[in-house]
Amino acid sequence: MKGELVIAGLGPGPESWVTPAARAAVEAAEMILGYTPYVNRIAARPGQVIEASDNREELARAKRALAFAAEGKRVAVVSGGDPGVFAMAAAVFEAIEESPALSEGVDIRVEPGVTAMLAAAARIGAPLGHDFCAISLSDNLKPWATIEKRLRLAGQADFVIALYNPASKARPQQIKQAFEILSGVLPPEAVVVFARAVGRSDEEIDVTTLARAADMPCDMRTLVIVGSRATRQVKSADGRAWVYTPRSERS
Template sequence: MKGWLTIAGLGPGAAELITPQVSAALAQASDLVGYLPYLNRVPPRAGQQRHASDNREELARARQALQLAAAGRQVVVVSSGDPGVFAMAAAVCEALENGPASWGEIDVRVLPGITAMLAASARAGAPLGHDFCAINLSDNLKPWALIERRLRLAAEADFAIALYNPRSKARPQGFARALAILRTACGDERPVLFARAVFTPEERLEVVTLGQARPDMADMRTLVIVGSSLTRLVPRPAGALLYTPRSAYPAGGV
């Protein structure tokens, strides 16, 4: 049988949010490749082999998956969220670009999933209802100076900003620096959503102002959304909604 490689997004955490297309690929696979916590989200299947690796081994993981597919295996690389957003699809493309010419014959597909910023936005209301951007605060693969520049420019452009990987044990100070940059650029009153482990039993949502935001409110399972100048919290007896209006014009404008 000819091998193939699928990079699949498992969504934010709840099994019912995995797409039918991804579920079908998982059922057909002879081999699953991925970071161990993500592999653990997939129920075991008889005869299916699992190849787990550590968090920072994305390129090695991609090469292993391609080698398996080249050998005739049916391989699924699993990612959380969407595989094309700060995840494994780019690593597989990089491995293909720099790998042997024979890998060019492998059937490669990318199957989307619900990424963290969309899941977090849905749980809170619609904070990404107008123009927004996403910035990964990890400096493992880019210099901190570039992160700072992107934060300043995103604030200047008045985007709502989704912040991925805000704070880890290895780099606890980065998020504090990011908050300081955003306060200088935006002031203290912007609403900030801290959405941890959405669509899991550990889910926690909290909305504070930028002035109230603290670094210890986030970890690597937290997605942070900093609102634009128009983002607002609407209090309701049934539960407050955080949203950014669809229009950038003042109320009653064009």
């Protein structure tokens, strides 16, 4: 019997932001594996097995999921946001690259989700309206020197930059270091958006400038968007302020 492994994105939080395809994949699975806060969002149906694990066990989780699927089971591996953005899809394919036999007899597919930068951008307007990039500030899987280089070059290239994993209890200073690097290549009035817990009851959206960004509170539930030189704030007729980056660029 051929097994199935679906890598599904649960979106950034609200149930309404989970795609129908991802929801169907999770409901159909016999086994669901994922990081504890993500699987805690799932109400298991009778007979469904849920296995939670720590956030630094992605590769081991991927291998276990492939092993269960190779036994003929329907398996779902879940991520928050989109599974292909700093998440479990890459871990599964890393496991397959390391041991191709793990995927023998397994039907694999990836179901996309709403990633955090899209949810945050929608809340504040359209800051990703022109060219942008995403950088994770976590140095668990890459050296900080690489992050520094990418930040500096992205700023020099004038991308809008979405910063994932900006700060944690173990890494409280790296977001401040990131702002220091970007301050060397971007103007102090560059728009910065802090979007915390987007779509949840404790959601907070704050807009500031690069000059003041280092003083803003930030944690792992926060998505930070650093605007390009063109990113700006506008007010609608009702007085609400929005952030957007124009679609066109004049030379």
